[in-house]
Amino acid sequence: MRTLRPQVRAWHGLLGVLMATFAVFAVVASLVTAAAPARADTTICEPFGTTTIQGQYVVQNNRWGSSATQCVTATDTGFRVAQADGSASTNGAPKSYPSVFNGCHYTTCSPGTNLPARLDTVSGAPSSISYGFVDNAVYNASYDIWLDPTPRTDGVNQTEIMIWFNRVGPIQPIGSPVGTATVGGRTWEVWSGGNGSNDVLSFVAPSAITGWSFDVLDFVRATVARGLAEDDWYLTSVQAGFEPWQNGAGLAVNSFSSTVETGGTPGNPDPDPGDPGDPGDAPACEVSYGTNVWQDGFTADVTVTNTGTTPVDGWQLAFTLPSGQRITNAWNASVTPSTGSVTATGVGHNARIASGASLSFGFQGSYSGTFTEPTGFRLNDAACTTA
Template identity: 30%
Template sequence: MSSRVRTAGLAILAATMAFAGAVYGVTRSASADVVAQLNGPQLVADMGAGWNLGNTLEANINGIPSETAWGNPVVTQALIDRVRASGFKTIRIPVSYLGHIGAGPDYTVNAAWLNRIQEVVDYAYSRGLYVLINMHGDGYKSVSGSWLICDAASQTAIREKYQKVWQQVATRFQSYNEHLIFESMNENFDGQYGNPTQPCYSNINAYNQIFVDTVRRTGGTNASRWLLVPGWNTNIDHTVGSGFVIPTDQYRASTIPAGEQRLMISVHYYDPWDFAGQEDGTITQWGAGATNPAKKSVWGQEDFMDGQLKKMRDTFVARGYPVFVGEYGSIDKTAYDSSNNRYRADYARTLVATAKKYGAATAYWDNGYNGQHGFGLFNRSSVTVTQQGIIDAIMSAVGGSLPSSSPSASPSSSPSVSPSASPSSSPSSSSGTGTCRVTSAVNAWNTGLTNSIAITNTGTTAINGWTLAFTLPAGQSIVSGWSASYSPASGTVTATNASYNGSLPPGGSATIGYQANHTGNAAAPTGFKLNGTTCN
């Protein structure tokens, strides 16, 4: 898939398109080994919902990167705070280098550009968010000045340049903790859709290996931080097969447990394209809740999405390599169908829930453009929310909640679209009386559902450690959960607090949730009891 590029009214980019002799300026000493604290499943859970700062640091004019080149304003701390306040815990920052790279053999990156990259990273990193930075547009044939071209003749020079640039970037950030993740490249391929070609795919594998070796050998936290690598064009089918090779990680910190990985696999998801990205008014609805078959694609529905992400689980997650769906989303087609935002929300909710089911983290593609054919969730100039319904759908799927120390992101503070609910969603439920209150909000599709449960201590004494018992309707079975442990998977279930949310002072609350399969009954659970006390 191409990068989703759009500035105010102007489509800038349409559908696009073992180096052993490198010299490393900084080497890793054993004393510099710093082990990331989270294993793969813990990392995915902690990353929560992700968001892309798209069409910004990868934007360029005539091959010279500039963050305002494609119509977006200069990034501010206020924007990042708004994104965080909306519940996102991870921000992916696409970056291009292009004409900011000097001549060989040093290939020095412009210092002012590196400084600005670091400044934008710090906006998010300083707020405790996960941050991903990559090499985004340098591999697009359609971008002026691109050079990371897998079927170019000068592969030796390309590899030398690639290694030098990543060495400089990694060195700049070597003291940052594991909340910073590097991504080797974006959607690299030969520009021709269809099956991968050789030796082009071999060159992409070589780039990934150079990236891993280079970052690791710069030392500091780089010796152990999580690194993200894609296959051919971040395409799922061509990553689970067709020649993708996971890089070796021979230079990683010796203190990383032998049975754990520190490499993640990157893919993107925009299927079906006629709904997600095609700029016409033909296909505007998606999913089991679509009301007009003529406006729904003939493929790429929930079952297909489930199958694609299951492939990633079976091929990589099962072997200890987390998966990151670094881009997904769908463009605004409300000009053709006023109900379109409902289906955009359904699409986002289902993608995030399915990814979570199969051990993958996600990041919504936001190109900063609101209106016809835009992906935007926020107005970056006014720092307001424009698509609260899609954000709510994402958060309901991932089990997210607003950070208590963040600025308010309530719909009353910004223009928004009414939250979308899937056709079979259940209303919040409550029953009984006591010193606790529980509400649950179910969002369901044909054979699955997610449920977000808010627990509030309405008593006068603190609760230190809790279990929440409830009964699932017949035919429901929990397949994954967050912010608590759940046992058994069906019938009367007990959710036990996580290490960070077991204390509930008077008036305090915790939000937990789960994804479940169902056989037709998507109703909310009943009979909530907190530490044996019936809740209302």
């Protein structure tokens, strides 16, 4: 074996030290790279500026009601309002609608979207939202869901559905209140009106909702049932953001997701019309309400009959208990809350009511004063007759 000269051995030793040092630097560099964000946040101050997030949604500044500066910063999962100057009168339109959307809005379409989609080909439209609110502003936090008789990708659609997750300050939806409705398992105050260019149906939460996963199609069905859209119309976009009237810096959509599940053909929303989630026709129903009453207490046996031509999946029966009545327990359905405007929801074994079929559930409760029975039953937001 050949022996290395001392100078050569020394050089090899130095080379080993240098290689070890470079290896440490490489590990540190890889850790720094792994910890870095996937993309830099993007700030938009142009009135109608946009950018793309998650490779599939569009964030828009959408400052249309004010000349004051507004900037939004798009993040990996949503956006936040970075600057919100100026104000608008609270008895008029808001300053803007900074938002994130799936679909097409004023010629801008999100990457890879399958919208516009004809409603009778849509079997579901799941969406999820997480909001960040502030106190020093006047605003609503809301979804905008746009429907039109044509598959348009520009301009104003004929019907706008708004879902108000929160409102702060002396503001109200367009139009006037027309009652309450249970949609998506929640009770909403419903407003209906128009802004001169399109119809607006608004669902207003009684208290702030900071996050929720739900099916947009539930609200679309409720709108069709009220005659403000038809099954052969098109869903063009699903949007989530804020309408600020005063200030608004710090408002944030922390995360957003929206998908639209299609696969049927016009007139037949799903290859298997028995699958849950089919839009079908607006429910038609009859309710029988039988009671057994004693001093301060009662039981109610409720029978719901589907008199329509299509199954009702994920059924929810909404009604209002007379004043003084409180539910203490229920069977064959979940009934919440215990007083006031309540909603009975099917459980696993009876979540579907076939066409022409009936199901029954019941509950026990207490009452004060004179006992009376509720009226005004609504099955999945469609009015029922009473037997």
